[in-house]
Amino acid sequence: MSFKIAIIGAGSVGFTKKLFTDILCVPEFKDIEFALTDVSEHNLQMIKAILDRIVEANRLPTRVTATTDRRKALEGARYVISCVRVGGLEAYADDIRIPLKYGIDQCVGDTICAGGILYGQRNIPVILDFCKDIREVAETNVKFLNYANPMAMNTWAAIEYGKVDTVGLCHGVQHGAEQIAEVLGAKSTQELDYVCSGINHQTWFIDLRLNGRPIGKDELVAAFEAHPVYSRQEKLRIDVLKRFGVYSTESNGHLSEYLPWYRKRPDEITRWIDMSDWIHGETGGYLRYSTETRNWFETEYPQFLEAASKPIDREKRSNEHASHILEALETNRIYRGHFNVKNNGVITNLPQDAIIESPGFVDRFGINMAAGITLPEACAATCIASINVQRMSVHAAISGDIDLLKLAVLHDPLVGAVSTPEEVWQMVDEMVVAQAAWLPQYAHAVPAARERLSTSKVKTREWAGAARRSVRSIEELRAEKAALKQAG
Template sequence: MSFKVTFIGAGSIGFTRGLLKDLLTVPEFRHIQVSFTDINEQNLAMVQQLCQRDINENGLNVTIEATTNRREALAGAKYIFNVVRIGGLPAFKDDIDIPLRYGIDQCVGDTLCAGGIMYGQRGIAEMMAICKDVREVADTDCLMLNYANPMAMLTWACHEYGGVNTIGLCHGVQGGHHQIAEAFGLKKEDIDIICAGINHQTWYIAINHQGKDLTGEVLEAFEKHPEFSKTEKVRIDMLKRFGYYSTESNGHLSEYVPWYRKRQHEITDWIDLGSWINGETGGYLRVCTEGRNWFQTDFPNWMKDPALEYIETNRSEEHGSYIIEGLETGRVYRGHFNVVNRGVITNLPDDAIIEAPGYVDRNGINMPLVGDLPLGPAAVCQASISVQRLAVKAGITGDDLLLRQAFMMDPLTGAVCNPPEIWQLVDDMLIAQEEWLPQYKEAIERAKQRVKKEKRLPLKNVEGAARLKTKTIEDMTLDREAANKNAGEADKAKDRPAES
């Protein structure tokens, strides 16, 4: 088979190298065309060299086209992997640090809350430009596989306003599936699940083992588990109060709801510092910064390390390659996908982006009816969908009133800040991220005038309840294997040790 696959944001080593390895593991795909594009020429060149070395050492006759010209990379593409981080680490740092001045303590800040909303504003502006290029130069029937966060907001914008067929993909369901199996002392393949909701707030509404329904026994299994009872306190509390286990990690989940991070002195009661994903303040920013610094410094050694082997046992659980395999070969694949609802979950809005079980084969991506979510989990999802809807419309129109309303409706932001504080916070974030927010040009000028003329509200300027120091290159050199794993993995929290 021969078709073209393009990676946008290909300088992201964690996603690009692994997804390409998964794709080229499929025997029928050993003659496809591959194109990489990124705005960072240095990162693009390093990832291209490393991936091309992998290809060559696996004996394949595939040459990666790498270019900073996005339209050139997209020309004729049938499948597009979107792995961009708009604004890079500098903007990501603002997403964490500026809200902290107002007392908003985030672990990740890439999906909801103040950081996730602003990440969405930057992403939506660029995704509309990407979608325009896709419509004009890519294959007429191309499919965009979106791995970029905020997953629901970007996928929603691409569908409703970008005119590009887009499916959002995440590894959260697989991660929680492994956890549930471990809590019961079983293997993942022994447990069958149905998981439904919205990205990062998907709920395991059915859990079965050999025909027995285990859903009602999950709470006891997690409370008795020696590791999870310490590392997943927020998820266990949500399970206790809403009846179902949530896909997203302790740190992620804690910033999507209003109850666990609104008071600085209580945050440490709910988190664990054995792994950043368990709730560390700015934890994801820290490990991403460490990974980027390490890869750029240690890259010559990466070129000397053994190449990735393109064999089935090394294939990851990321959905992307399996979707393309199903569409092209007809092999049936079952996964959990982010798509426009259109009645799949009957008590969530039809236009929202939901995450639910789906099947892929040569006939396309098919989403079976889930029906109603349990009422409590549906209410949690509805709160987030309201924020997403406001944020997406704001990102498209540049209407800063809608943006401020999204901040007000966000559960954690609203729990920590009053309306005047939110108005000032939004001004601060708009001004700081001006270069990535072309749709807010007029609003940013008004914000600058307010900063000059109006009296500032006092800031809380908290340092974060659990912020750790970013490791130096010297620190990381002491454990090169761990540094390589952090830099090279898309899922930077596969290993989640409990606090020692």
């Protein structure tokens, strides 16, 4: 087989390498072309050198090109994969820093909440630019695989306004299944069957079976509470399981941002989170992790390049969906996964226009969703609250309507639990002014927002959050890695 895959945001070096090696685990794909594109020439050259080394070490005919000219990379592509982060860590830092001034303490801030909504405002205009180029220069039946957050908003915009065949991909379901299999004593996730459905980052294991035996709420609660690690790291997630009756795919820290009950007071935050790793609820945890990862990669790049000389081990193919979807579409080897698509009746008690995440099967005929799923009422209620925020956020990003943007932020569950309308209005003004370079649709609104900020009397405070850790230096990271290696 010979076709072209374009990867936008290929400068996300570690993730691009994973996608690349996964795809090359499919024997029929050895003769394809990967076209890498990114706004960073520096990152492009680093990832190209790594991928070239992999191709050389495995004696493959695979072709790898790299260019900052996105349109050139998209020419003739059959598949386009996006893993972009518009505004980079600079804008992301403001997604965390500015809401903190108004009492909004986020762990991740990339899906909804104040940070996720502004992230969507930065991404959506760029996503629509991608879609325009895809329609004009890619293959006629091109498929767009979006890995970038905010997943639902990006996918919504690409389908509804970009008019491109798009599927959103995430790995939360797989990670949740791995946890469940472990606490139940399964040897692997192969022993676990499940239906997991909802919206991205609020997906619910509504049917669980271990070797064919149904697993109920009480058994699952007991298994998690008996686990020596998860009982400590996933306290909030276990509490939601007890109250809702089903387990959420999302991590302790991320889940806490979508519900208005666990992060609205500093003393409550510290009660429900765990500081052993960023993902369990630390203030700005993912920002710290991303900063450290970037610094680590830049310093340790020679070691990453050397590691690329090893043969591809097909047994270590990851559970990221992309390679499995491409394999199913091209070879007709059927794949079952969980995909982000427009609802259109798949989940009976969620809005039809929403982007849902639910089970589907892939073959030559495309992605075929399992329809007629009904969520437990509490799960549907929390999903609908987020969907309403996502819908307003997408419409605001398309129209450049700053008042609609403020209403979207006001209706966010956590923001609404913490902030007053006056605080929300000022916070959005501050975020739009700070991120104006990445928000062209709001250019007309920036002068007035800046003027309002100069006369506002809404009080803010400077604080690090309820549970903040400092970014570790390369030396600290290296020492920690050595200690873990010695202990293991």
